[in-house]
Amino acid sequence: MKHIIPKITFWRVVAVIIIVAGLYSTYLRFTGGLGASTNLSDEFPWGLWIGFDILVGVGLAAGGFTICAITHIFNIEKYKSLARPAILTAFLGYLLVIFGLMYDLGKPYNIWHAIIYWNPRSVMFEVAWCVMLYTTVLFLEFLPIPLEKFGMKKLLSFMKKIGIPIMITGVILSTLHQSSLGSLFLIVPQKMYPLWYSSLLPVYFFISAVGAGLTMVIFEAYLSARAFNKGIEADLLSRIGLYSVIVLMLGLVIKLIDFALTDKIHLLFTINNYTLLFYLEILVGTFVPFGLLIQKRIRENRRWLYASAIMVISGFLLNRLNVSITSITPGAGIKYFPSIYEISVTLMLVTLGMWAFKIIAKNFPVFSTEMHYENRDYELEQKVSESKV
Amino acid sequence: MIKQKAILFDATLCAGCGECYNACKEANHLPETSDDFLKDHLSANTYTVLEEYVDVYTRKLCMHCVDPTCVSVCPVGAMEKTELGPVIYDGDKCLGCRYCMQACPHHIPRYEWSKVNPKVKKCIMCYDRVKNGEQTACAEACPTGATIFGDRDELIKIAKERLASDPETYYQHIYGLEEAGGTNVLIISPVPFDQLGFAVNLPKEALPTYTAKALEKIPGVVAGGGVFLAAMYWLTKRKNQIAAEEKQNKIKSFSGEEK
Ligand code: SF4
Numbered sequence: 001m002k003h004i005i006p007k008i009t010f011w012r013v014v015a016v017i018i019i020v021a022g023l024y025s026t027y028l029r030f031t032g033g034l035g036a037s038t039n040l041s042d043e044f045p046w047g048l049w050i051g052f053d054i055l056v057g058v059g060l061a062a063g064g065f066t067i068c069a070i071t072h073i074f075n076i077e078k079y080k081s082l083a084r085p086a087i088l089t090a091f092l093g094y095l096l097v098i099f100g101l102m103y104d105l106g107k108p109y110n111i112w113h114a115i116i117y118w119n120p121r122s123v124m125f126e127v128a129w130c131v132m133l134y135t136t137v138l139f140l141e142f143l144p145i146p147l148e149k150f151g152m153k154k155l156l157s158f159m160k161k162i163g164i165p166i167m168i169t170g171v172i173l174s175t176l177h178q179s180s181l182g183s184l185f186l187i188v189p190q191k192m193y194p195l196w197y198s199s200l201l202p203v204y205f206f207i208s209a210v211g212a213g214l215t216m217v218i219f220e221a222y223l224s225a226r227a228f229n230k231g232i233e234a235d236l237l238s239r240i241g242l243y244s245v246i247v248l249m250l251g252l253v254i255k256l257i258d259f260a261l262t263d264k265i266h267l268l269f270t271i272n273n274y275t276l277l278f279y280l281e282i283l284v285g286t287f288v289p290f291g292l293l294i295q296k297r298i299r300e301n302r303r304w305l306y307a308s309a310i311m312v313i314s315g316f317l318l319n320r321l322n323v324s325i326t327s328i329t330p331g332a333g334i335k336y337f338p339s340i341y342e343i344s345v346t347l348m349l350v351t352l353g354m355w356a357f358k359i360i361a362k363n364f365p366v367f368s369t370e371m372h373y374e375n376r377d378y379e380l381e382q383k384v385s386e387s388k389v
Numbered sequence: 390m391i392k393q394k395a396i397l398f399d400a401t402l403c404a405g406c407g408e409c410y411n412a413c414k415e416a417n418h419l420p421e422t423s424d425d426f427l428k429d430h431l432s433a434n435t436y437t438v439l440e441e442y443v444d445v446y447t448r449k450l451c452m453h454c455v456d457p458t459c460v461s462v463c464p465v466g467a468m469e470k471t472e473l474g475p476v477i478y479d480g481d482k483c484l485g486c487r488y489c490m491q492a493c494p495h496h497i498p499r500y501e502w503s504k505v506n507p508k509v510k511k512c513i514m515c516y517d518r519v520k521n522g523e524q525t526a527c528a529e530a531c532p533t534g535a536t537i538f539g540d541r542d543e544l545i546k547i548a549k550e551r552l553a554s555d556p557e558t559y560y561q562h563i564y565g566l567e568e569a570g571g572t573n574v575l576i577i578s579p580v581p582f583d584q585l586g587f588a589v590n591l592p593k594e595a596l597p598t599y600t601a602k603a604l605e606k607i608p609g610v611v612a613g614g615g616v617f618l619a620a621m622y623w624l625t626k627r628k629n630q631i632a633a634e635e636k637q638n639k640i641k642s643f644s645g646e647e648k
């Protein structure tokens with residue numbers, strides 16, 4: 001029997017409430033301006049929409065380029081089944097980032113100006129171009145999925161030919177803008193709490209995005225396995241989990257060496273809210289998941305693996321918010337906490353993203369590998385079918 | 390080369406009359422924002438303020454940096470450092486990303502938060518007047534000569550002379566000579582500048598050099614990354630092929646033995 005009216009479940013109700021609230025905030029944002037909808041001010045011009053929607057959004061989409069590099073450039077074939085979900089997440093992630101920008105930009109209708117007015121000295125300019133180009137690349141990487149579904153073989157064999165250069169371009173673009181999101185903050189040394197300011201910010205941003213992006217694959221695989229029962233081999237996922245925490249640990253070691261070289265160790269022993277948040281960030285995001293996943297027995301346990309992935313993602317989220325909000329100290333007594341409208345728009349974006357992922361994964365060949373276009377020779381198939389006639 | 394224009398503000402001469410504040414409002418057609426100009430603060434409708442500290446008045450306005458951070462960070466070049474010195478803004482280009490506000494070391498640009506089509510607002514050193522060879526409205530209005538307008542090198546000379554001729558009165562520092570690469574608004578005062586609410590933790594280097602160091606690496610990443618990735622692709626592909634062939638051969642030789 002077909003359900004015309006969807007079943008009412010707890011999560012569906014929550015999703016509907018979030019969307020309704022988000023739509024109301026959208027109305028406020030576009031009729032009353034940023035002042036009516038956000039807690040931003042002249043003292044605090046960047047808030048949750050930059051910190052979460054942009055920095056976290058782009059960062060967590062890094063699984064796309066990392067898995068692509070592993071499978072298609074380094075040709076480690078066994079991870080191929082992870083490539084599609086990762087590309088889909090990345091593609092949806094970037095679309096949401098651009099969608100989120102529409103809320104945050106004061107003049108969203110001028111967004112295309114970045115194409116015609118150039119300022120190559122600006123990190124923001126570089127990020128804008130990379131995001132534009134990389135979203136196009138992701139679209140091309142995603143395209144075979146619907147093409148397969150609708151059996152468009154000619155286009156598929158063309159896509160197959162241009163596949164590798166596209167993937168290489170994607171990896172380079174990602175490397176550039178993942179790190180540049182960190183470079184955005186290089187220009188405010190006097191405004192940032194020194195635990196987070198470092199000339200290595202671009203390096204930290206890159207490493208943490210690779211690490212956390214990988215765990216997103218685990219997170220999704222778990223969610224979608226529950227939703228569609230199309231589980232991915234647990235062995236692959238637990239390895240990905242291990243690599244992710246090793247990468248993150250490496251990032252932390254670099255950070256500590258940098259602390260030592262720039263005389264910042266004493267800050268780690270200064271007790272204040274900054275230090276506490278910093279410890280929370282590295283404990284939840286790196287130390288604890290590292291301690292867990294380094295043990296074979298634990299990382300091969302689905303639940304622990306999933307829990308560790310959630311920890312890494314939370315730590316990553318905290319790091320981006322710490323860099324972009326907590327660490328910014330424009331003056332004594334100036335505090336920022338996002339308004340309920342800012343939060344509801346962000347929640348709406350996350351909900352829309354999960355919903356779109358679910359729909360696409362349900363209706364398109366995302367989690368199945370056998371019929372992937374990379375592994376088929378369309379010209380041959382064409383000939384075979386012609387010779388039959 | 391055109392000589393850069395600048396403003397010199399001498400806090401020892403300021404009488405706190407607020408003529409600069411009023412003149413700026415008038416010249417830039419800004420609405421009234423406060424009954425008491427000493428209590429007003431910079432906003433989208435106020436480009437300059439007068440602040441009262443113990444016995445000293447000081448002005449706050451855009452410093453018109455020599456290598457302005459706001460200009461360097463703007464993705465679309467809506468902020469511009471003119472040849473004459475003033476840093477101006479083009480609202481038609483602006484995206485509203487507010488990076489200029491986030492990055493300005495003097496914390497100057499203000500935003501029209503309540504508008505649906507908002508602009509960034511700040512002192513533009515009366516660019517239209519300066520372009521026509523006139524002085525800024527605030528300098529013209531100042532009755533005591535606390536705010537004067539002129540060529541930057543001239544004003545630096547004047548400031549140095551004042552500091553040297555009266556070391557009792559002046560704190561021996563010209564604010565704006567070197568702060569974050571220097572500014573086209575220079576300030577001298579009887580007290581240290583942190584006591585007047587100026588940022589004193591700024592590096593001597595212009596801030597755009599900090600991001601330039603990161604941006605310089607881009608061509609290297611593109612070229613190096615491209616070569617590296619292409620090579621890796623080719624190598625690993627080859628390796629896989631060889632492995633596959635060997636496997637084939639093994640199977641063949643194995644089945645050969647069988648026969
Ligand atoms: S003070 Fe700020 S707004 Fe003015 S020119 Fe310098 S960076 Fe730009």
Ligand code: SF4
Pocket residue numbers: 462463464465466467468478482483484485486487488489490509
């Ligand atoms: S808010 Fe406008 S002027 Fe400021 S950096 Fe962004 S685009 Fe440029």
Ligand code: SF4
Pocket residue numbers: 412413414416417436437450511512513514515525526527528
């Ligand atoms: S230079 Fe012009 S815009 Fe700037 S404070 Fe003076 S009067 Fe106002």
